[in-house]
Amino acid sequence: MSMTDKVTVALDGFGAERGAEALVVGARAAASDGIGLRVFGDPRELSDLKAVPGVEVIDTTDSIANDEEPVAAVRSRPESSIVRAARDVAEGRSSALVSAGSTGATMAAATFALRRMHGVRRPALAVRLVVPGGEVAPTLLLDAGANADARPSDLVQFAFLGAAFAAAVLGVERPRVALLSVGEESKKGNQVVIAAHEQLARWADGAAGQPGDPGFEFVGNVEGRDMLAGTADVTVTDGFTGNVTLKTIEGTARAVADAVRAAARSGPRAALGGALLRPALGGLREQMDPDATGGAILLGLNGVAVVGHGRSGPDGIANAIRLAGRAVAERATERTAELLERSGATRAALRDR
Amino acid sequence: MSMTDKVTVALDGFGAERGAEALVVGARAAASDGIGLRVFGDPRELSDLKAVPGVEVIDTTDSIANDEEPVAAVRSRPESSIVRAARDVAEGRSSALVSAGSTGATMAAATFALRRMHGVRRPALAVRLVVPGGEVAPTLLLDAGANADARPSDLVQFAFLGAAFAAAVLGVERPRVALLSVGEESKKGNQVVIAAHEQLARWADGAAGQPGDPGFEFVGNVEGRDMLAGTADVTVTDGFTGNVTLKTIEGTARAVADAVRAAARSGPRAALGGALLRPALGGLREQMDPDATGGAILLGLNGVAVVGHGRSGPDGIANAIRLAGRAVAERATERTAELLERSGATRAALRDR
DSSP: OOTTSOOEEEEEOSOOTTOHHHHHHHHHHHHHTTOEEEEEEOTTTTGGGTTSTTEEEEEOOBOOOTTSOHHHHHHHOTTBHHHHHHHHHHTTSOSEEEESSOHHHHHHHHHHHHOBOTTOSOOEEEEEEOOTTSOSOOEEEEOSSSOSSOOHHHHHHHHHHHHHHHHHTSOOSSOEEEEEESSSSTTOSOHHHHHHHHHHHHHHTTTTTSTTOOSSEEEEEEETTTGGGTSOSEEEOOHHHHHHHHHHHHHHHHHHHHHHHHHTTSSHHHHHHHHHHHHHHHHHHHHHOGGGGTOEEEESBSSEEEEOOTTOOHHHHHHHHHHHHHHHHTTHHHHHHHHHHHHTOSGGGOOOO | OOTTSOOEEEEEOSOOTTOHHHHHHHHHHHHHTTOEEEEEEOTTTTGGGTTSTTEEEEEOOBOOOTTSOHHHHHHHOTTBHHHHHHHHHHTTSOSEEEESSOHHHHHHHHHHHHOBOTTOSOOEEEEEEOOTTSOSOOEEEEOSSSOSSOOHHHHHHHHHHHHHHHHHTSOOSSOEEEEEESSSSTTOSOHHHHHHHHHHHHHHTTOTTSTTOOSSEEEEEEETTTGGGTSOSEEEOOHHHHHHHHHHHHHHHHHHHHHHHHHTTSSHHHHHHHHHHHHHHHHHHHHHOGGGGTOEEEESBSSEEEEOOTTOOHHHHHHHHHHHHHHHHTTHHHHHHHHHHHHTOSGGGOOOO
8 A cells, every 4th residue: 555545444433531522523633634434333422423524434332341351352242343443454444443442452353353463473562652852752662561471582573563663654764672671781681681682682783784684773771761861762671561661651750740730839939930831831741641642553463453542532542543544554564574574583483492 | 676776887888979978978967867887988088987976987998889790799709898888787786788889789798698587588679769749658669679580479578578667667557568560450460460469369368467467458459650649558569670660760750850941941931930930849859859768778688788879969878877777776677577477478388389
């Protein structure tokens, strides 16, 4: 598909924590950018979408909730919105899947319907970490939660998946890839990280331009303190550490922002200062808004699947759809598969000792 | 030792990144609080300490640097400052160890000299996470980096170690203990966390007031987002995740603070606002300063050992010494040993399946 073809996204019409209204407004914004949409949801709740050009609402009543066991639910409910939307992509009527509902159900439905890319053992969730202030390039963190347990070879594959995505969709020519760890030295980390470091270092060593060139630069370990300092384009970790880290960043940013707000209420002088500073801080608030990133993208499948942030508002929904559209237009899936094959980083080639 | 006895701290006179001057000023401040000090360092660099009442400088020339392999260095250098200071505690001349040098060397020296408490498999580093704004009670995070790999039974022991310290030194009557994970449900997490959750839940179930009462309340899993929200007094995790989390909090707080500062430089109006707001933000800066916490304490040994934050200034050194002094005065070691024995949470009683 070339960039001028129209992209059609299959959108889960349920599961947005902020309700159908957020879905409707977000979908309309994405449609006005020229992205086609097939929305699987309740036509009454989504009635405002019916008249929008390029948007089709497919009457769906069943949906999988956040608190259900995702794999069992996806297996047993073929008519639920997320399963139908994923099937829509698998059967070629849509070219990407987007959901603001249960992350687990979206991952399960996408994995069953789209299948893993040849040679990939585990798909991974990737999220761009936007740095407040906007002067530092965001790093792509993966795995942000698809696999709570990972082997060293999984981390090596995540490096390839993240690098291919950064090159294809984020426009980074030769991405710098780092491993998240507890020190910069190669022997710092838990056993999985130390083994992955060894494998990645061997791969990167002198392979540039050679057969086996990984297409990225391995820059070694990065610590939590420096992850937001722009030293790597892609930061690789297991899904447990990645998810904890992602939520720790959110929690810390919120705590600091709350404290600044409290300081600005602590007296008339501070209140005046806060009022004068507020316009300049507006951009900061926007950057820290999870809606800005468009959510997480599932890498390693034969197709594009994006999970919106749990509390996505209209902007979050629209940006998730745009991210999916960009991934399709930039041929992210095809380019990732090419990189894996060309560099030989497929499952069969990776061994854990 | 009762609270009225004088506490003597063995202080490593090397390793402070900000130099001997920070050590001297910090030690003097702690000594003026009535804490006795035996400082193992270079008498020329520490000459300003010689006249201070209650402070003794013990001429020491060898020291272990940050980039040395800690276990090998500690084993082979009996006259290095950290090894001599640890021996001073083991042989009863001092009652606690404090270092602002290499965390690894301090842990190794303390573990060799003080030995693990009966029934403890792995000591853990505990750090108080101060929440900006100061309205939320800080949680005690452990392990913050002593063990990159942990078994489920290690996490269970960390819960007991942290709870005993919170009760003895932080004055929390029946600490609420949480496991750091990726969701609140008991089955969310990696395999180690899920197994630890099961063991802790079984322990806590109906044992209150019974033999086997753990002396704390297990409140289940906490996510990275809520760790700073005051829901638990003690947060338990493995040393890899704990260290990454701790440094991620530092990095995020710094990025947000930098962004606020940048906003306050973005124009004359914002600059005036920043100037008016600055005094109210002063407390926030102090709270976010790692110096405020006094560093990390190593739990699970037959004695008190505190590692100052790597970049400790004078306040950080003084607070690390005060933390050690408080732990001795409050009989933290003895009370932890009692809790482990009484509740039966010793190594022999804990089994990983």
